[in-house]
Amino acid sequence: MTGYVWLIPVFPLIGFLINGLFGKRLSRKTIGVIASGAILFSFLLACVIFFQMNSSVELSEKGIRNVLFPWIHIGDFSVNFGYLFDRLSGSMTLMVAGVSFLIHVYSIGYMAEEEGYWRYFAYLNLFVFMMLTLVLADNLLLMFVGWEGVGLCSYLLIGFYYTTEVASDAGKKAFIVNRVGDFGFMLGMFFLFTLFGSLEFQHIREAVISAGLKPEHGMGLITLATVLLFLGATGKSAQIPLYVWLPDAMAGPTPVSALIHAATMVTSGVYMIVKLNYVFQLAPITMLTIAWIGGLTALFAATIGTVQNDIKKVLAYSTVSQLGYMFLALGVGAFIAGFFHILTHAFFKALLFLGSGSVIHAMHHAFHHAGIHDKDPQDIRNMGGLKKYMPKTYWTFLVATLAIAGFPPFAGFFSKDEILWKTFASSHRVLWAIGAFAAILTSFYMFRLVYLTFFGEFRGSKREEEALHESPSVMTFPLIALAVLSVIGGWIGFPHIFKLPNVLEQYLEPVIENTGGIHFLHNSALEWGLMDVSILCAIAGWLFARTLYAGKSDVPGKLAKTFSYFYSILLNKYYVDEIYFALIIRPVKKIGDFCWLFIDTIIIDGTVNLVAYLARCFGRIYSLYQNGAVKVYALTMLGGILVLFWIFF
Amino acid sequence: MVGMLDYAILSAVLFTVGVVGILIRRNIITIFMCIELMLNSVNLLFVAFSRYMGHVDGQIFVFFIFAIAAAEAAVGLALVVAYFKLKETIEVDEIKLLKG
Amino acid sequence: MQLAFYILSFIAVFAAVMVVLSDRPIVSGLFLLLCFTAISGLYITLSAPFIAAMQLVVYSGAIIVLFLFVLMLLNQHRESPSKRNRFVTFVSVLGGVLIGVFIYLTMLKSKILLSYTKMSAVGGMKNNVETIAGVMFKKYFIPFELISILLLAAMVAAVFLSKKRV
Numbered sequence: 001m002t003g004y005v006w007l008i009p010v011f012p013l014i015g016f017l018i019n020g021l022f023g024k025r026l027s028r029k030t031i032g033v034i035a036s037g038a039i040l041f042s043f044l045l046a047c048v049i050f051f052q053m054n055s056s057v058e059l060s061e062k063g064i065r066n067v068l069f070p071w072i073h074i075g076d077f078s079v080n081f082g083y084l085f086d087r088l089s090g091s092m093t094l095m096v097a098g099v100s101f102l103i104h105v106y107s108i109g110y111m112a113e114e115e116g117y118w119r120y121f122a123y124l125n126l127f128v129f130m131m132l133t134l135v136l137a138d139n140l141l142l143m144f145v146g147w148e149g150v151g152l153c154s155y156l157l158i159g160f161y162y163t164t165e166v167a168s169d170a171g172k173k174a175f176i177v178n179r180v181g182d183f184g185f186m187l188g189m190f191f192l193f194t195l196f197g198s199l200e201f202q203h204i205r206e207a208v209i210s211a212g213l214k215p216e217h218g219m220g221l222i223t224l225a226t227v228l229l230f231l232g233a234t235g236k237s238a239q240i241p242l243y244v245w246l247p248d249a250m251a252g253p254t255p256v257s258a259l260i261h262a263a264t265m266v267t268s269g270v271y272m273i274v275k276l277n278y279v280f281q282l283a284p285i286t287m288l289t290i291a292w293i294g295g296l297t298a299l300f301a302a303t304i305g306t307v308q309n310d311i312k313k314v315l316a317y318s319t320v321s322q323l324g325y326m327f328l329a330l331g332v333g334a335f336i337a338g339f340f341h342i343l344t345h346a347f348f349k350a351l352l353f354l355g356s357g358s359v360i361h362a363m364h365h366a367f368h369h370a371g372i373h374d375k376d377p378q379d380i381r382n383m384g385g386l387k388k389y390m391p392k393t394y395w396t397f398l399v400a401t402l403a404i405a406g407f408p409p410f411a412g413f414f415s416k417d418e419i420l421w422k423t424f425a426s427s428h429r430v431l432w433a434i435g436a437f438a439a440i441l442t443s444f445y446m447f448r449l450v451y452l453t454f455f456g457e458f459r460g461s462k463r464e465e466e467a468l469h470e471s472p473s474v475m476t477f478p479l480i481a482l483a484v485l486s487v488i489g490g491w492i493g494f495p496h497i498f499k500l501p502n503v504l505e506q507y508l509e510p511v512i513e514n515t516g517g518i519h520f521l522h523n524s525a526l527e528w529g530l531m532d533v534s535i536l537c538a539i540a541g542w543l544f545a546r547t548l549y550a551g552k553s554d555v556p557g558k559l560a561k562t563f564s565y566f567y568s569i570l571l572n573k574y575y576v577d578e579i580y581f582a583l584i585i586r587p588v589k590k591i592g593d594f595c596w597l598f599i600d601t602i603i604i605d606g607t608v609n610l611v612a613y614l615a616r617c618f619g620r621i622y623s624l625y626q627n628g629a630v631k632v633y634a635l636t637m638l639g640g641i642l643v644l645f646w647i648f649f
Numbered sequence: 650m651v652g653m654l655d656y657a658i659l660s661a662v663l664f665t666v667g668v669v670g671i672l673i674r675r676n677i678i679t680i681f682m683c684i685e686l687m688l689n690s691v692n693l694l695f696v697a698f699s700r701y702m703g704h705v706d707g708q709i710f711v712f713f714i715f716a717i718a719a720a721e722a723a724v725g726l727a728l729v730v731a732y733f734k735l736k737e738t739i740e741v742d743e744i745k746l747l748k749g
Numbered sequence: 750m751q752l753a754f755y756i757l758s759f760i761a762v763f764a765a766v767m768v769v770l771s772d773r774p775i776v777s778g779l780f781l782l783l784c785f786t787a788i789s790g791l792y793i794t795l796s797a798p799f800i801a802a803m804q805l806v807v808y809s810g811a812i813i814v815l816f817l818f819v820l821m822l823l824n825q826h827r828e829s830p831s832k833r834n835r836f837v838t839f840v841s842v843l844g845g846v847l848i849g850v851f852i853y854l855t856m857l858k859s860k861i862l863l864s865y866t867k868m869s870a871v872g873g874m875k876n877n878v879e880t881i882a883g884v885m886f887k888k889y890f891i892p893f894e895l896i897s898i899l900l901l902a903a904m905v906a907a908v909f910l911s912k913k914r915v
Contacts, residue, residue, distance in 0.1 A: 628748035630741040631837065634672055638844040645851040651754045653865035656795075657856050659758045663765050663784075665849030670769035672841030676828050678774050678820060682781050685812060686765055689788050692804075700795040701865035705880050708800050709889050712881070715807045716896045720903030722812045726819045727910035733823050742832065 001048050002059065005066040005085045008049070008093060009132035011042040016125035023118025032108035035121035039104050039128055043097035050090045060087060061510065065138060065202075072141070079199055084138030088339070088511045091504075092135045092271055095343050099263045099350050100128045102478035106354050107255040109475035110361060120160060120253065127153035131264050135271065140189045140199040143272065147185060147236065150265045151178045157260060158252040170248040177245040181235015181269075188228035192279065195221055201275060208278045208515060215284050215516050226279060226286040230293075233269025239297045239327055243320045244577060250312040254357030257312060262319050262353050263346040270326045270342055274511075277335045281516025291331025291423075295431040295438075298324030300574070302441035306448070307560075307570045310378045311356045314449050318404065319349055321438060325419050328435060333518030334422035336508050340493045341419060343504075344411035347489045348403035351482035355397035358471040358479065359383065359453060362390060366460065369467030380452040387454040389468040392476045394454045396483040401450050403486040405443035406538040411490035417534050418495060424530055425521040432530075436537050443541025451549035495531070497524050656697035663690035677729050677739040681722065688718050754794050761787035772828045778816050785809045796868075799878045 015038030019031055026034075053059045063086025071081040085093070104124060111120055130153055134146025151174075159171030193199055196207040213219070233239070238246035249261045260266070273280055273290070280286060298321045305317035322345050329338035356378075363377035375382055387394045403410035406417065416439065424432040458465050470476065494500040548556050560567045569575070625632070663686060670683030692711045699707025733739050764784035768777045785808040792801035831838075856862055885893055 626748065628745035630744060631672070631833070631841075635837070635841060635844070638668070638672065638841075638848070642844065642847055642851070645848070645855075649851065649855065651751055651794075652867075653862055654856065655754065655758075656791075657862060658853065659761070659791075661849055661852040661856065662762055664852065665845055666762070666765040666769055668848055669842050669845035672845055673838055674769065674828075675831060675833075676774050676825065678816060678823075678825065679768075679777050679828075682768055682777055682816060685808070686768060686781065686784065689785065689808070692800075693788055693791060696792055696795050696797050696800055698865075700797065700868050705884050706888075708797055708877075708881055709885055711800050712803065712885070713892065713896055715803055716900055719807060719812060720900050722815055723903050723907040724910070726815060727907040730819060730822065731910045739823065739825070740829065 001045070001052055002064045003066060004045065005049060005064050005083045005136065006068055008042045008046050008085075008097070009083070009129050009136060011038045011045070012125040012128040012132065014038060016122050016129060019118050019125060020122035023122055026118065028112070028117050031118050031121050032104075035125050036101060036104040036108065038125055039097060039101040042128070042132065043094070043101050046090070046093045046097050049085055050094060053085065053087075053090060063087070063089070067138075076197070077193070079139055079141045081142060082138040083133075083136040084201065085136060086511070087508055088271075088275060089135050091339075091343070091508070093132060095346050096128070096131050096135060096264050099346050099482075100124075100131075100259060102481055103255050103259045103263075103350060103354065106258075106357070106475050106478040107253075109472045110255050110357055111253065114253070116160070120157075123153055123156045123160070124256070124259070127157065127260060127265070131268070134268055138200060138202070140192065140201070144182075144185060144189060147232075147268065147272075148182065150260070150268065151175065151182065151236070154178075154249070154260050154265055157256040158249045160252050160256065164251070167251040170245075170251040174245040174249050177242050178235045181232045181242055183232075184228040184230075184235070185232025188225045188230075188232060191221055191225035191228065195219075195225065204276070205278055205513065208282070209513065213282055213515060215282050217282075219282065222279065223283040223285050226276075226283040227289065229272065229276065229280075230286060230290055233273055233327075234293065235269075237266050237269030237323050237327070238320050239269075239293050239323065240300065243297060243301065244580060246320055247313055247316040247573070250310070250316050254312065254353060254360060257316070258350045258353030258357065261316065262349040266319065266323055267326070267342045267346065270323070270330065270338055273327075273330050274335045274339050277330075277511075278513035278515045280330070281333065281514070281518065284516065287331050287333065287516070289331070290327050291428060291431055294324045294327025294329070294331050295423075295434045296324070297321065298328060298438040299434050299441070300324075302438045302445065304570055304573050305445040306441055307567060308445075309381055310376070311359065311380050311383075311449065311453065312353075312378055314380075314445055315349070315352050315356060318352075318442065318445065321442060322349065322404070324438070325416060325435065328423060328431060329419040332423050332426040332428055332431070333516060334419060334426070334520075335512050336493075336505050337415065337418040337422050339508065340504055341415040343492075344403070344415040344486075344489050347482055347485040348400040348410075348412055351396060351400040351479060351486055352404065354475070354479055354482065355393050355400060358390065358393040358475055359386060359397075361471055361475070362386070362393075362468055365469070366464040366467040370461060370463040372464070380449065382460055383453045383458070384456045385454070385458040386468065390454075390470045392470055392479060396476075396479040397454070398450060399483040399486050401446045403490075405446050405541060406439055406534055408535065409487070409490065411486050411488070413535075413538075414490035414493050414495065417531055418493060420534055421495070421527055421530055422520060424526075425523075426518065427521070436533060439534060439537040440541045440544075443538045444545050445541075447542045447545035448549050451545060455550060495527065497527050497531075653697060653701045657694060660690045660694040660697070663687070663693070675740050675742055677732075677741055678726075680741065681725055681729075685718060685722070688714060750794060754791070757787045757790040757794065760784075761791065774820050774825045774828070775817070778813060778820060781816070782809055782813045785813065797877060799881055 015035050018034055019026070023031055049064065053064055063084050065082060065084050067080045067082035069081050070078065072079045104121075107120070107124065111117055114120065127150060130146045130149030132146075134143055134150060137143035137146060155171045155175040158174050159168045161167040162171075189199065192204065196204045198204060198207070213222075231242075235242045246261055246266065250257055252261075280290075301317045301320035301324060305314050305321060308314045308317060322341070326338045326341045326345070329335070329341060360377050363383065367373070367375050367377055399410065403412040406413045408414075420432055420435050420439070423435055458468070492502075493504040494502050496502065548559075572578075667683045667687035667690065670686065671680050674680055674683065692714055695707040695711045695714075699705060699711075729739055732744075736743070738744075761784050764780045764787060767780040768784065771777045771780065785804060789801045789804040789809070792798075792804060
């Protein structure tokens with residue numbers, strides 16, 4: 001099976017082609033089965049190849065490489081269209097395909113009544129194809145194809161409800177903001193090519209190792225290249241300063257938010273950096289930048305998340321915050337911890353989104369039943385007490401909340417604790433403090449969400465309440481599956497102090513090349529202590545949320561009034577959108593207006609019109625001569641002949 | 650002895666007469682005749698060259714010109730007839746359909 | 750020979766001038782016939798009997814007859830008095846004559862032309878028709894076929910144009 005790695009991304013492509021070309025004529029059931037089936041095939045094939053790879057020492061060291069055909073070959077620049085299935089990309093593929101499959105299944109239920117059912121599944125399959133291409137690419141250029149492709153699918157799916165202005169605007173915003181990052185990625189790629197003469201990961205790695213490069217060599221170009229690549233990562237993975245598109249991306253269907261904007265696509269920036277860890281380590285400045293950007297994003301997004309009222313917005317900011325943790329891990333050199341958090345985060349964040357989708361689905365039905373059209377089914381102020389009506393959703397949501405908040409033994413605890421410990425152990429104390437504080441906030445806003453959504457009394461009319469019901473089993477099955485993963489997913493990476501095998505770290509050890517000489521502190525007592533601190537953080541956030549939101553309390557309102565200044569800043573997301581609007585969009589628009597109204601309309605159009613006007617004037621003059629009289633033509637011809645004679649005589 | 654130049658001059662004179670005829674006559678058919686005259690002057694030059702250079706190719710060209718002149722006369726006159734049916738005149742000064 | 754050339758060329762030029770000067774198309778046509786016949790005689794002086802015969806058949810026979818037929822068909826007697834500016838006529842004549850002068854001057858400059866004073870007596874020239882046939886059906890075979898297609902096309906066009914009701 002080792003020759004069939006390329007089939008993994010091809011299955012979703014086939015699904016996309018079938019649904020995209022013939023979807024209009026197929027029944028909804030067929031479409032759903034084709035789309036989910038394609039992903040299931042990919043997943044199963046990936047599993048088979050994964051186990052085959054691990055059973056052979058040689059394959060698991062080198063990875064399975066499928067070169068389909070030489071793609072570009074100019075001079076000494078050559079790129080193959082090839083897929084590489086190694087330990088890192090293999091693990092990522094399993095996660096992507098697995099989570100995608102669950103979300104596809106969920107979508108069958110969630111989208112059942114939507115228009116454009118086939119379009120949705122076609123886009124979703126295309127997305128998975130692109131994502132798998134990104135993950136499995138054996139060179140940067142092919143990765144960039146996937147990178148752009150997922151961006152495109154993200155745009156298409158955010159703007160899925162393209163008839164509403166919010167959705168189409170959000171789609172455009174995501175696309176444009178991502179372009180800024182893509183530009184960085186491209187430049188970074190070009191610099192890497194000039195440095196190493198190849199775009200293939202294996203070649204770059206060999207070049208770095210054989211040259212014995214060390215950060216002390218202080219290569220400015222590497223710093224520049226890595227900073228640019230990181231700019232690309234901030235675009236795709238929603239970090240400061242390019243995170244603004246992600247919260248708006250919630251305008252898309254909820255399963256899309258779960259798949260693209262939480263579990264898979266947004267982690268591609270992290271994945272890329274893990275993949276190129278040996279290059280990034282050569283640039284300590286970049287590493288420091290990554291760590292700080294990650295830490296600040298984690299804190300910044302978490303603070304915004306504490307006051308949002310839209311269930312999906314809270315989760316969106318939570319995603320940004322969790323991605324910040326991943327970058328924090330990368331920045332301090334704990335690449336495996338960052339990747340570990342990708343995996344666990346994929347499980348519990350997908351679960352959270354799907355759970356919120358289930359809630360929104362129910363609320364939507366309730367409003368529909370009551371004949372209400374102006375109420376927002378995503379606003380948590382309209383919910384409450386849903387625990388009674390949606391037990392499965394509640395329990396799974398709670399599991400995910402415990403996971404993200406960092407309660408042992410749920411998945412999030414292990415990965416987040418690993419990140420915090422590694423941050424501390426690489427002597428970034430301030431960043432550790434920021435991370436720990438963000439952990440309190442995380443726990444707080446998640447429990448706030450849980451309390452407001454599932455506890456207390458339902459804050460709607462009786463008529464709405466009648467229609468509340470649990471979602472169909474096609475939707476709850478993925479919830480349960482993901483809930484199980486959210487519990488046990490973290491057990492692949494026990495900390496050393498537990499004296500249990502850390503499967504993930506042992507497995508990914510060969511992927512990481514310690515070119516940067518990164519050194520971590522080893523102190524079991526300290527690690528135990530810090531672990532207690534992070535558990536305490538989670539508990540503190542929970543208790544705080546419980547005091548404020550569990551009962552009928554007016555404390556939150558009072559707090560908001562007392563600190564109305566801060567509250568409004570947080571509610572308006574630090575006015576970042578407004579600042580961007582004033583500092584970037586307006587000047588650009590002004591320049592555009594100038595180019596349009598002055599350069600284009602007056603200068604260019606004026607020139608063109610002038611030429612046309614002159615041509616018309618000459619035409620008028622010469623048309624006097626075109627009077628149709630043969631004698632004039634004959635005489636003119638005679639004159640012409642005479643002139644020619646005169647010239648050549 | 651008659652030289653090549655004499656034939657050439659004769660040809661030039663006939664050609665000139667044809668040109669003047671085209672310019673001063675107003676009847677399309679007469680203009681056609683003048684065109685035939687010009688073609689003949691060229692034919693004469695061809696045959697003269699053929700004779701003086703000892704090449705038969707010139708005469709072949711003359712033969713081709715015959716054919717083309719015949720075709721031209723046939724189509725041209727058919728056009729004249731068609732035009733006459735339409736406008737009842739074949740005076741070139743009256744023909745101004747192509748006025749721009 | 751010399752005498753024949755001068756007499757024939759005088760007839761040809763005289764007839765040509767009359768073609769242009771006559772304001773009756775019928776008269777022009779008949780003078781044209783005379784001109785063509787004189788030119789046919791000139792071909793004989795150039796020892797090109799085949800071309801001379803063709804000249805008589807095609808021009809004097811077919812084309813002139815066609816002209817005269819059309820003239821009769823359209824009932825053209827005399828050109829209506831000219832409304833043209835005299836100046837335009839004068840310029841036309843002057844221009845035409847200038848072209849002739851230029852052609853003459855050009856010929857005088859041509860050394861090759863002036864060098865041909867004697868008719869060359871190439872062997873191939875003796876049996877004129879046979880020589881022409883040999884060249885035409887070997888070297889110029891494809892042009893010959895193309896010309897025949899052209900004639901056919903012209904015939905179809907002529908029939909179509911004169912038949913079409915306007």
